[in-house]
Structure formats: structure tokens, C-alpha cells
Amino acid sequence: MKKLVIATRQSKLALWQSEYIKAELNKHYPDMQIELKTFSTKADKILDVPLAKIGGKGLFTKELEIALLNKEADIAVHSLKDVPVVFEDGFVLAALTKRFDPRDAFLSEKYESIEALPNGAVIGTTSLRRRMEIKMLRPDIELKDLRGNINTRIAKLKAGEYDAIILAATGVQKLQIEDEVNYFTPISTDLMIPSMGQATLGIETLDNKELVDLLSVLNDENAYIESTVERDFVRVLEGGCQVPIGSKATILEDGKNIKFQAIVGMPDASERIEEEVIEPIENYKEIGKKIAQSFIEKGAKELLKRAEEIAFK
Known part of the structure; x- marks a missing residue:
């Protein structure tokens, strides 16, 4: 192939991840023209409702899959944690990248850890998994919904809407914004077990042998093994x-x-x-x-x- 189009969401993190995939592919195929094409997903458009109430599966992937079907793009880059475990006919998970930091992270302006929070402190997260695991650690904590991209969530923290927020460590690290808050503390997986596939990128495409073979250079064996167990x-x-x-x-x-x-x-x-x-x-x-x-x-x-x-x- 001489040209490859990557379908990506519009957030800074999604663009970082797609640019990363573009750079990795260019290492192996320096003469290939690779471009990014942005799309907005359902989860990007509805920001005032918890994800669980919007519809569950495919919230971050459906519009990108439509772009693949319409031949507007050749591949889609996803955070693997957002990718449903069962694919519709005709689609394949063609490659899994080396895993970044899989932990969740605690972010706060005043407190260095969950343990250091005062009784009844407010933590921002909409993830039902994180809510459960926070309540296991600190039953006294008040939980408040938190939607939006990473920068928006950090801005809400800094505005004083929350005493702390919980994000995936990898997103903050990729954007190199750890220093935007006073305390950024990754949480051991022994305390907070992450979502399946967290910190791995999944490359989706139509079931096309040429494309799957081309993308095989991105595959990381350890990430494949770990994600197989999790998924x-x-x-x-x-x-x-x-x-x-x-x-x-x-x-x-x-x-x-x-x-x-x-x-x-x-x-x-x-x-x-x-x-x-x-x-x-x-x-x-x-x-x-x-x-x-x-x-x-x-x-x-x-x-x-x-x-x-x-x-x-």
C-alpha cells in the first residue's frame, strides 16, 4: 500500500495515540503516506450523562467502524479498554501495541493519596469499576460524576469541584501533563485493578489479509498474551x-x-x-x-x- 488513512477521535489523547501509530508504521514503511482523519463518537458528543446510561458497548468505536465500512479510512486506533470483546462480522483487531502504564492514577491539588483524603472528601469519576474500588478503600468518600477529556477533567479538579479525581495513568503520561497538578500518584494494581486492556492500543480494520499482514509489525507479544486473558x-x-x-x-x-x-x-x-x-x-x-x-x-x-x-x- 502506498497510502494509509487512520480514523481517530478528536481528543488530544486520541490524536497522540494515532500519531504514535503513524510514527511506528513509518519506521517500518518510510515511503508510505499516512494521514489522520478525525471523527466524533457518541461518547464525545454526550458529556452530561454517565457512559453507562448512554448505551455501553461501542460508545467510542462505532463511528470509526462506520468510517472503515465507508472506505473513508483504512484503520482505526482505539484504547483497547474501550473496545468491545466481540466484534461484528467483517471487523478484526489486527494489532495490539506494547503496553504503557496500566495503572489508574490519583490526582489532587491538596492530597497526595486516597489514604490522605479527609473524611467525606469528594472524588470525581464516572467509571463504575473505579467507584466500586474507591468504596472498597474508603467507604466514607463521596463520589461525583466526571466526564470530558483529560484536560477538561483536570481543569474541573483545579477549579475546586473535587478534592481528587481518578484517571488512567497512561493518558496523563502520554500528554506529559503530570505537573499540571500538585499530586499525580499511580495506584498499585493490588489496590485498584484496572479495566481490561487498559494502556494498550488496539488497531481495528476490516478483515483484509493485506492490511492485517501490514499491521503485524505493531504487534507486541506480551500485550497480546495479557489482553487475551483479560478480554x-x-x-x-x-x-x-x-x-x-x-x-x-x-x-x-x-x-x-x-x-x-x-x-x-x-x-x-x-x-x-x-x-x-x-x-x-x-x-x-x-x-x-x-x-x-x-x-x-x-x-x-x-x-x-x-x-x-x-x-x-
């Missing part, structure tokens, strides 16, 4: 992007084992199921499915259904 877990549970599920696989330093941390619960943390296992890396295709089945036997599907009903009220 299998969510897929078997039939949980979408907007329900309280944490799913994090980590290849350990020995390179022989994977630690998998998973949690499902109610947004107020009143009920939850959680598990952590260490398995040989060669079992990665079965780990997520096996733990999901264990969760199902403990009532996870019923728990998620009730959590979703609360979220969509």
Missing part, C-alpha cells in the same frame, strides 16, 4: 465496558508465569467477587475463561445484572 474473562462473563469489572493480567519478571487479578461487584462495593491467581504462561488461552467460570459459579452474572440495572436507572 476472555470479560467475554465469558458477558460484561461490557461500562460495568464494574476489573481484569488485569501481568506477565511476571521470570517470563514463565502470569498473575491474573479480577474483580466484579456492585458500584457501592456492598457485594463483590475477587480472585488472584498465578498460572504458567503457556496456559494463557485458558486462564481468563477458567476464572470467569469460577466467578459465574459464585453468582457473578447475577451480580453484574443488578449492577447494570443500578447504572442504567
Whole structure:
């Protein structure tokens, strides 16, 4: 191919990620003309309603997929955490990039950590997963919805609307805006289990062998293994992007084992199921499915259904 068009959302972070993919591809295909084409998704347009109430799956991807179908673009760059675990016919996840920092992060002007917040402090987040995990750590905290792009959210924090906010660490780091707040503290995955695929970029395209082969240079084996475990877990549970599920696989330093941390619960943390296992890396295709089945036997599907009903009220 002589020319490649990348479909991307319009936010600064989405553009950074698409420019990153463009640069990585140009390292391998220096003569290829690559351009970005921006689109606005449903989640970008509706900023006054929690995502869980808008519709769940495909909020950040649908318009980009339409652009692929209409031949307006060849590939779409997504944050993998926003990508549904089941693709519609004709679409494929062609490549997964090396993972950035997968942790959530605590941002505040006055306090250095969740533990340091005063009783009844206000934390901004709309994520049902983060709400659940914050309530596990600090039941006294008041939670307040927070929508908008990263810069908008930080501006609201600095304006005093919140005592702290929780964001994905990788987005703040990519935009190099850690210093815009007094305290930027990534949170250990032992305290807050991230969303599936957090900090990995997924490249979507139509099911086209030439394109898939071309994009294979972007693939990172470790990211593929970890995301397979995480996405299998969510897929078997039939949980979408907007329900309280944490799913994090980590290849350990020995390179022989994977630690998998998973949690499902109610947004107020009143009920939850959680598990952590260490398995040989060669079992990665079965780990997520096996733990999901264990969760199902403990009532996870019923728990998620009730959590979703609360979220969509």
C-alpha cells in the first residue's frame, strides 16, 4: 500500500495515540503516506450523562467502524479498554501495541493519596469499576460524576469541584501533563485493578489479509498474551465496558508465569467477587475463561445484572 488513512477521535489523547501509530508504521514503511482523519463518537458528543446510561458497548468505536465500512479510512486506533470483546462480522483487531502504564492514577491539588483524603472528601469519576474500588478503600468518600477529556477533567479538579479525581495513568503520561497538578500518584494494581486492556492500543480494520499482514509489525507479544486473558474473562462473563469489572493480567519478571487479578461487584462495593491467581504462561488461552467460570459459579452474572440495572436507572 502506498497510502494509509487512520480514523481517530478528536481528543488530544486520541490524536497522540494515532500519531504514535503513524510514527511506528513509518519506521517500518518510510515511503508510505499516512494521514489522520478525525471523527466524533457518541461518547464525545454526550458529556452530561454517565457512559453507562448512554448505551455501553461501542460508545467510542462505532463511528470509526462506520468510517472503515465507508472506505473513508483504512484503520482505526482505539484504547483497547474501550473496545468491545466481540466484534461484528467483517471487523478484526489486527494489532495490539506494547503496553504503557496500566495503572489508574490519583490526582489532587491538596492530597497526595486516597489514604490522605479527609473524611467525606469528594472524588470525581464516572467509571463504575473505579467507584466500586474507591468504596472498597474508603467507604466514607463521596463520589461525583466526571466526564470530558483529560484536560477538561483536570481543569474541573483545579477549579475546586473535587478534592481528587481518578484517571488512567497512561493518558496523563502520554500528554506529559503530570505537573499540571500538585499530586499525580499511580495506584498499585493490588489496590485498584484496572479495566481490561487498559494502556494498550488496539488497531481495528476490516478483515483484509493485506492490511492485517501490514499491521503485524505493531504487534507486541506480551500485550497480546495479557489482553487475551483479560478480554476472555470479560467475554465469558458477558460484561461490557461500562460495568464494574476489573481484569488485569501481568506477565511476571521470570517470563514463565502470569498473575491474573479480577474483580466484579456492585458500584457501592456492598457485594463483590475477587480472585488472584498465578498460572504458567503457556496456559494463557485458558486462564481468563477458567476464572470467569469460577466467578459465574459464585453468582457473578447475577451480580453484574443488578449492577447494570443500578447504572442504567
